[in-house]
Amino acid sequence: MILTWLIALLFVGGLLAWFSERIDPAWPRWVALAVLTLELLMMLSLLGAAPEDGWLAAYNHAWLPRFGIALHFAADGFALLLLLLTAFLGIVAVGSAWSEINYRSGFFYFNLLWTLAGVVGVFTALDLFLFFFFWEVMLIPMYFIIAIWGHENKFYAAKKFFIFTQVSGLIMLVSIVVLAWFHYLQFGFFSFAYQDLLNVGMNRSMEMWVMLGFFIGFATKLPSVPFHNWLPDAHSQAPSAGSIILAGVLLKTGAYGLVRFAVPLFPTAAAEFAPVAMTLAAVSILYCAKVAFAQADFKRLIAYTSVSHMGFVTLGVYAWNELALQGAVMTMLAHGLSSAALFMLAGALQHRIHTRNMLEMGGFWGRVPRMSAVALFFSIAALGMPGLGNFVGEFLALLGAFQANQVLTIVSAFGLIFASVYSLWVIQKVFHGKYSDKAFDGSHLLDLDNREMVYYAAMMAGLVWMGVYPQSFLDLSAPALQSLLEGQAGNVVIGALRP
Amino acid sequence: MTPLEYAGYTMSAGDLIPLLPLLAVTASSIWVMMAIGVKRNYPFILGSTVGGLLIAGLLAMNLLPGPAPDSMPLLTMDPYAQFFTVLICALAIGVSLVGHNYWAEFDDQREEFLLLLLLATLGAVVLAGANHFASLLLGLETLSMSLYGMLAYPVQSERAPNGHALESAVKYLILSAVSTAMILFGVALVYAETGSLSFAGLEGLPAGPGIGISVVALLLISAGVAFKLSLFPFHIWTPDVYQGAPAPATAYLATIGKIAVFIVLLRVVVETRTLGIAPVAVVFSLLALLSIVAGNLLALLQDNLKRILAYSSIAHMGYLLIAIIAAFYAEGPISVEAVSFYLFAYVIMTLGAFGVVSLLSSDAQERDSISDYQGMFWRRPWLAAAFTGMLLSLAGIPLTAGFIGKFYLVLAGVESGLWLLLAALVVGSGIGLYYYLRIVYRMLLPEPADAPELREGNAAFSVVLVLFMLLVLFGVYPASLMNLIQAIAL
Numbered sequence: 001m002i003l004t005w006l007i008a009l010l011f012v013g014g015l016l017a018w019f020s021e022r023i024d025p026a027w028p029r030w031v032a033l034a035v036l037t038l039e040l041l042m043m044l045s046l047l048g049a050a051p052e053d054g055w056l057a058a059y060n061h062a063w064l065p066r067f068g069i070a071l072h073f074a075a076d077g078f079a080l081l082l083l084l085l086t087a088f089l090g091i092v093a094v095g096s097a098w099s100e101i102n103y104r105s106g107f108f109y110f111n112l113l114w115t116l117a118g119v120v121g122v123f124t125a126l127d128l129f130l131f132f133f134f135w136e137v138m139l140i141p142m143y144f145i146i147a148i149w150g151h152e153n154k155f156y157a158a159k160k161f162f163i164f165t166q167v168s169g170l171i172m173l174v175s176i177v178v179l180a181w182f183h184y185l186q187f188g189f190f191s192f193a194y195q196d197l198l199n200v201g202m203n204r205s206m207e208m209w210v211m212l213g214f215f216i217g218f219a220t221k222l223p224s225v226p227f228h229n230w231l232p233d234a235h236s237q238a239p240s241a242g243s244i245i246l247a248g249v250l251l252k253t254g255a256y257g258l259v260r261f262a263v264p265l266f267p268t269a270a271a272e273f274a275p276v277a278m279t280l281a282a283v284s285i286l287y288c289a290k291v292a293f294a295q296a297d298f299k300r301l302i303a304y305t306s307v308s309h310m311g312f313v314t315l316g317v318y319a320w321n322e323l324a325l326q327g328a329v330m331t332m333l334a335h336g337l338s339s340a341a342l343f344m345l346a347g348a349l350q351h352r353i354h355t356r357n358m359l360e361m362g363g364f365w366g367r368v369p370r371m372s373a374v375a376l377f378f379s380i381a382a383l384g385m386p387g388l389g390n391f392v393g394e395f396l397a398l399l400g401a402f403q404a405n406q407v408l409t410i411v412s413a414f415g416l417i418f419a420s421v422y423s424l425w426v427i428q429k430v431f432h433g434k435y436s437d438k439a440f441d442g443s444h445l446l447d448l449d450n451r452e453m454v455y456y457a458a459m460m461a462g463l464v465w466m467g468v469y470p471q472s473f474l475d476l477s478a479p480a481l482q483s484l485l486e487g488q489a490g491n492v493v494i495g496a497l498r499p
Numbered sequence: 500m501t502p503l504e505y506a507g508y509t510m511s512a513g514d515l516i517p518l519l520p521l522l523a524v525t526a527s528s529i530w531v532m533m534a535i536g537v538k539r540n541y542p543f544i545l546g547s548t549v550g551g552l553l554i555a556g557l558l559a560m561n562l563l564p565g566p567a568p569d570s571m572p573l574l575t576m577d578p579y580a581q582f583f584t585v586l587i588c589a590l591a592i593g594v595s596l597v598g599h600n601y602w603a604e605f606d607d608q609r610e611e612f613l614l615l616l617l618l619a620t621l622g623a624v625v626l627a628g629a630n631h632f633a634s635l636l637l638g639l640e641t642l643s644m645s646l647y648g649m650l651a652y653p654v655q656s657e658r659a660p661n662g663h664a665l666e667s668a669v670k671y672l673i674l675s676a677v678s679t680a681m682i683l684f685g686v687a688l689v690y691a692e693t694g695s696l697s698f699a700g701l702e703g704l705p706a707g708p709g710i711g712i713s714v715v716a717l718l719l720i721s722a723g724v725a726f727k728l729s730l731f732p733f734h735i736w737t738p739d740v741y742q743g744a745p746a747p748a749t750a751y752l753a754t755i756g757k758i759a760v761f762i763v764l765l766r767v768v769v770e771t772r773t774l775g776i777a778p779v780a781v782v783f784s785l786l787a788l789l790s791i792v793a794g795n796l797l798a799l800l801q802d803n804l805k806r807i808l809a810y811s812s813i814a815h816m817g818y819l820l821i822a823i824i825a826a827f828y829a830e831g832p833i834s835v836e837a838v839s840f841y842l843f844a845y846v847i848m849t850l851g852a853f854g855v856v857s858l859l860s861s862d863a864q865e866r867d868s869i870s871d872y873q874g875m876f877w878r879r880p881w882l883a884a885a886f887t888g889m890l891l892s893l894a895g896i897p898l899t900a901g902f903i904g905k906f907y908l909v910l911a912g913v914e915s916g917l918w919l920l921l922a923a924l925v926v927g928s929g930i931g932l933y934y935y936l937r938i939v940y941r942m943l944l945p946e947p948a949d950a951p952e953l954r955e956g957n958a959a960f961s962v963v964l965v966l967f968m969l970l971v972l973f974g975v976y977p978a979s980l981m982n983l984i985q986a987i988a989l
Contacts, residue, residue, distance in 0.1 A: 066981045067910075104877075129906075136897040143936070148943050155940050162936060166896075167929035173906070174921055177913045 003073040003124045004059050006042060006083070009035060010117035014110040021106025028109040029101075032094045035113060039120075040087040046080055047476075054483050056080055063130070067180070068191035072127040076480035078259070078329060079123045081473060082252055085336045086123065088462070089248040090116050095455045096344045097241035100351050101149060108149060108241075111141035115245055122253045128176045128261070129192040132169070135217075135257075138250065139165055142242065150237040151350075157237035164230035168220035175213025179265065182206075197265060198487070204268070211266035211273060218262055221254030224277075224314050225284040228307045235303035236356065240347020243299065247306050248340035252332045255313045259328065263320060264484055270318070277318040278405055282412045284311035289418035293425065298346045298356045302339060305382060305422065308415060309335045309390070315412055316397035324400020325481045326474055327393050333473065334381070334389030334466050341378040341459045345371065348452065349430075353440045358426065363435030368447040372431040374456045379423040381463050384416050389466025517568045517576035520559035520584045521624050527551020528617040535610045545599060548613040549592050552620065556588030563987070572697065573634040578987040579839075580628035583762050586843065587627060590754050591620040593850050593962045597857045598747035600956030605862045607655050611648070616751065619645035623759035630770075632686045632696045635763055636679070639727070642759060643675045649748040650740065658863040667743030671752075674736045678726030685719030688712055701771040710776060717779045721786075727760045730820070731789040734813045738801070741809035742867065746860045749805060750853035753812055754846040761816075765823060765838050769989045774827035783824050787920055790817030791927040798934045805867045807934055808852055811893060814927055815845055818905075821912050821920045828915035832988045837907035839984045844892065844900035844973065851889035851966040855882060858959035866953070869938055874946025879953060882960065883942045885967035890935040892970050895928055900973035 013035030020027035049056040058074035075083060093112060101108045118138025125131035139162060147158035176192070183200045184190050191197065202210065220227040235243050263270040285308050292304035309331065316328030348371070350356050365372040381388040384395075394416065401409040437445070448456070466473060515522070531547050534540075563581045574580075595616055602609045622641030629635045651668030653659040690696055692712055693703035704713040722733065729737040741749050767773060774780040794814030801807045819841055825834035859866040866872075875883040892901030905928070912921040973980050 063976075064978050064981060066978065066985060133897045133902075136902070140891065140896060144943070147940055158940075159933065159936055163929055163932050166894075166932055167925060170895075170925045170928055174909055174913065174925065177906070177909045181910070181913050 001059050002042060002046065002057050003075060006039060006120050007117050009039060010113045010120060014113035017109035017113060018106045025105055028106045029094060029098055032109040032113055033091065036087055036090040036094060040091065043080065043083050043087055046075065054479065068189060069129045070127050070193060071130060072193060073124040074126045075124050077476040078480035081329065081333060081477055082123050082256060083120060085333055086116060086119050086249050089244055089336060089340050092340055092344065092455050093241040093244045096244055096347055100239065100347065103149065111144045112241060114141040119249050119253060123256060126194045127192050128194065128197060132173055132176055136169055145242040146234060146238045149239040154237045157233040160230045161234040164220055168217045168227065171213045172217030175210045178210050207266050207269040208272065211262060211269040214262040218254040218257040222251060222310050222314065223307055224280050225287055231307060232300045232303040236297055236299040240344050243343035243347065244340040247343055248336040251306060251310060252336060255310065255328065255332050258317045259325065259484065263317065264487065267487065274318040275405065278315055278408045281311040281314035282408045284308060285412050285415035286418065289415055289422060293422045296357055296359045298349065298358050299343065301422065301426065302342045302346060306339050312394045312397045315401045319401040319404035321400050321403055322481060322485060323396055326477065327396025327400055329477050330389060330466065330470060330473060331393030331397055334393045334463060337459045337462050338378050338381045338390055341456060342382065345375055352444045352446060353442060355440045358429050360439035361430045362433040365431045366435055367445055370448045370453065374448065375431060376427055377460055379427055383419040383423040387467045389463045392467060392470045514571060517562055520555040523551060523555035523558055524617065524621045524624055528614065528621060531614050531617055535614065539608065539610055541609050544610045544613055545595060548595050548617055552588045552592045556585050559584035570630060573631045574628040575630040576628045579989050582987045583627040584624050586846065587620060587623045587755055590846055590850055591616060594747055594751045596958040596962050597750060597854045600959040601745065601747050601857045601861055603861065605656065606658050612652050615645045615648040619649065619751065623755045626759040627762050629763055630698050639679065642756065646752055646756060647672045649751060650744040652748060653745055653862045656862055663743035664745060667740045670736050671740045674726060678723040681719050682723035685716045685723065688716035698767050698771055701773050706776055713776050714778050717773060717776060718782060721779065721782060724760060724764055725786055728757060728816045729813050730786045730816055731793040731813060737813060738806040738809040742803055742805045745862060746853060746857035746865060750850055750857060753853060754850045758842050758846055761819060761842060765826065765835065766989060768823055769826055769835055780824065780827065783820060784920065787817045787820035787824065788923050790814060791923045795927045795930040799930065802869055803867050804856060804869055811931060814931060818908055818924055821917060821924060822908050825911035825915040825917060831914065833914055834911035835988045836984045837911040840907045841904035844904035847966050847970050848889045848892040848901055851885065851963055851970065854959055854963045854966065855886045858956045858963065859953050861954060869941050871951060872938065872941050873944050874950060875942040878946055882963065885963050887939050887942065888967050888970055890938055894932050894935045898971060898974045900970050902974055903977045
């Protein structure tokens with residue numbers, strides 16, 4: 001029941017934030033902050049819950065009985081970790097928008113909360129129709145966020161984001177319907193329930209086609225080469241709160257979908273497809289790291305590094321053993337924090353000097369020491385420094401993937417080296433060297449204030465915690481991942497997928 | 500009409516009961532006509548029109564849950580027909596209220612528009628129950644004849660500066676007459692072959708030797724129907740007629756004018772196995788495919804809202820045709836339900852979109868350029884939100900009925916394995932998003948300094964809001980509608 005409250009609170013809170021603007025334009029952000037804090041507390045209260053059939057919380061109610069569609073929400077440890085990330089980054093996004101968004105702020109926070117409502121729905125829906133419903137619900141508010149509050153080329157970026165994700169989503173919808181149709185043919189009744197659909201058997205080629213539909217849907221959101229094209233535009237044009245949600249949370253829905261649906265629903269097809277997916281992952285890691293290095297736009301650079309880091313997640317998922325999955329989950333969490341922090345930083349810089357062009361920047365360390373130190377910390381986190389969360393995630397993912405496919409893992413490991421190159425290059429270009437404000441107006445280049453520092457400090461604490469004591473996260477996700485590995489329905493056992 | 504066919508049938512007083520909605524619409528048209536003759540009192544005429552349609556709709560709603568009555572030779576007023584009668588009457592009420600705003604300052608007589616609207620509705624209700632080519636043609640012609648008048652309505656007006664309304668009506672008149680002639684020729688061939696004019700007689704068309712005449716007859720009828728539904732390549736009239744006509748008439752043509760024909764088409768396809776004659780099924784698939792692709796691609800090039808909606812309607816008719824084809828291939832009732840649900844969602848969102856256009860327009864000034872809508876989100880937030888809802892529903896985004904409709908279509912397509920058409924649906928929806936979002940984005944932009952004055956209108960606004968609420972209601976909780984549609988399926 002608490003899960004429905006989580007979603008309803010976000011929907012209602014969004015409307016409240018919108019209408020509170022009429023009272024005072026400063027109210028929406030307080031409403032949003034209050035709603036998200038409440039969300040976080042409610043989610044934390046689930047931490048101690050005793051699992052029931054493997055789920056920490058569940059809710060099931062008939063919705064469209066004609067097609068066996070139910071309002072079925074459930075969360076296990078894996079989903080809960082992502083929910084916590086969602087609420088936490090939601091608060092961070094509100095903090096980043098706090099002084100940045102002054103235009104139509106009520107509608108902004110409405111969209112922010114509704115996007116998060118869609119994300120929470122995606123992480124908890126156990127009915128595939130419901131899942132798809134929320135999958136699409138999160139798009140429209142995100143479209144508005146980019147299209148209204150974005151930067152110079154916002155319409156193009158917003159449209160590209162929407163069309164990419166919508167078309168890939170429709171392909172996934174066709175796949176979901178085909179899966180449900182096969183269930184109908186085999187069992188004589190319609191059902192979109194996850195547990196029912198796990199039992200559906202299909203012939204080999206059909207299973208492959210349907211699996212590909214899911215894969216395209218998730219790989220576009222993730223994103224993975226060759227479906228990543230929308231991401232650099234969306235990220236660089238979105239306001240920083242939008243980038244934080246996109247990079248920190250929305251991309252994770254794709255990864256979540258791969259782990260929860262794309263592999264368990266189609267064990268044999270996924271096993272056959274694993275080498276291809278892992279190759280795409282390796283290409284994503286290396287190619288996007290290379291492309292990131294060639295960017296002059298600060299946000300585009302971080303966007304490409306996101307694609308690169310998400311490659312480790314794909315790699316881990318398709319290795320499909322516990323180590324690799326744990327690595328994928330840790331990477332999702334750590335990348336959520338580090339990329340959100342970097343986008344927030346890029347947004348803060350743009351807010352101050354109205355440019356994202358790194359070629360015009362330099363020598364900021366002398367002017368804004370706090371900001372520079374924060375940037376250094378998160379760059380180092382992103383490049384995978386031991387002791388921080390990203391290292392744990394990527395290391396575990398590589399370790400697990402090595403058991404499944406040595407060659408691709410070795411190739412992918414070079415991504416870590418590229419990551420150091422571009423991360424340090426950013427630090428050197430922007431923060432070291434000689435300061436000059438010929439190309440931009442440096443009069444507003446002020447250091448981070450205490451309010452902003454609180455947000456960065458919270459994210460730093462999270463990354464350090466993940467880095468030095470990852471066990472607390474691994475313990476939470478382990479039972480969920482083990483039951484996924486065993487095949488929840490019990491009749492399919494997915495072994496390690498070897499090419 | 501052969502006397503033989505009706506030999507066993509004598510009409511009883513009990514037969515009048517299922518016909519009550521039809522009689523109510525007829526009676527109100529006569530009533531309105533006489534009332535206009537006595538005294539021109541626009542509010543009274545509007546009240547009579549809405550009242551008459553309301554009575555007809557309520558009667559049909561009461562008859563709806565009952566068992567299917569005996570089929571009469573010309574009409575079958577089964578639950579399927581009653582359901583669509585309710586829908587048609589409700590839409591007609593919506594159009595007349597929306598028109599109330601549009602014609603508010605009209606410098607010519609306003610009353611006859613409502614009379615024509617009632618007559619057109621009569622034709623549409625006949626089509627909903629038609630099971631015979633005679634009633635099909637009667638209904639079709641009553642509908643079309645009244646539409647000519649509605650499309651050309653402001654032709655005497657001093658305020659309407661250009662002759663687009665007349666152009667629109669003449670285009671529709673000529674092409675509609677041609678398409679009717681093609682249907683008639685096809686029907687004549689069917690009659691020559693089978694000796695029957697009822698739809699059931701189509702079963703007698705030879706599928707083996709002599710298939711040639713069956714194919715020709717059915718293709719002629721299909722071409723005529725495709726004209727009325729504006730399927731590619733019979734679509735060329737659509738954008739011009741939509742653009743030139745006064746907005747309420749366009750709204751009527753785009754909603755009732757389209758679904759009335761679709762209702763008959765579905766009945767024919769389901770009750771007779773007409774598509775079983777192989778080339779016909781292929782032609783229908785081609786029509787669907789080309790309509791989806793061409794409609795969506797051509798809509799990309801438009802800057803006029805009515806033309807965008809015209810081309811998008813071509814694409815939507817293509818989507819619907821997928822379920823029609825599925826209805827032939829699949830055994831189950833899902834494709835019939837899919838068509839019914841999608842038609843329901845389609846008319847809500849189309850009337851909603853044209854309702855917004857009508858609200859902002861008047862007979863002197865059509866607000867149909869998308870630049871007129873710039874910044875509407877900040878000037879008229881509720882109206883803009885409702886309009887956005889309509890457009891997103893047309894694009895098939897969740898939380899709206901359009902999404903559930905699209906889900907039904909995908910289900911119908913999957914059931915029959917129409918992979919190529921499903922691919923077209925996916926691609927078409929992707930292209931469609933582009934031009935729907937373009938309109939939404941225009942509304943989100945800051946309003947221009949020289950923004951035109953936007954009209955207000957309570958009647959039209961309440962219609963749009965009701966439609967918006969229905970759209971969200973059936974997008975979030977469609978179970979009740981699903982059950983109803985399951986119950987009325989043919």
